[in-house]
Amino acid sequence: MDIPQITPKSDAEQGAMGQIYLATGKQVALRRWEESPGGFSKPTTRDYEAVGYLLKGAMELEFDGGTAKLDVGDSWLVPAGAIHRYRVVESIVAIEATSPPARFGDRDQPA
Numbered sequence: 473m474d475i476p477q478i479t480p481k482s483d484a485e486q487g488a489m490g491q492i493y494l495a496t497g498k499q500v501a502l503r504r505w506e507e508s509p510g511g512f513s514k515p516t517t518r519d520y521e522a523v524g525y526l527l528k529g530a531m532e533l534e535f536d537g538g539t540a541k542l543d544v545g546d547s548w549l550v551p552a553g554a555i556h557r558y559r560v561v562e563s564i565v566a567i568e569a570t571s572p573p574a575r576f577g578d579r580d581q582p583a
Contacts (some may be wrong), residue, residue: 501573505566512559521552531562
């Protein structure tokens with residue numbers, strides 16, 4: 473039987489894009505993302521799918537030929553292998569889950 477994993481915020485590792493890595497399981501990982509406004513990120517692709525929920529702020533997600541504006545309470549899905557980029561319009565706090573788990577040190581791939 474697996475022992476539940478508890479990750480206190482003070483022990484969480486931080487990634488290069490401001491993400492704070494929270495709990496990680498065999499099939500999914502959870503991270504918190506905080507970022508200030510700025511221009512669009514470079515187009516990237518990931519080898520995992522990511523779903524997110526915006527807790528604070530506003531951002532835009534460019535994906536599949538369109539741009540979606542995301543406000544507090546909105547959620548999103550970026551499939552594995554999809555070329556996409558973000559633009560933070562108003563300082564954000566978001567929660568993302570990745571499957572398979574994105575672990576500390578995983579990097580976005582240039583498109």
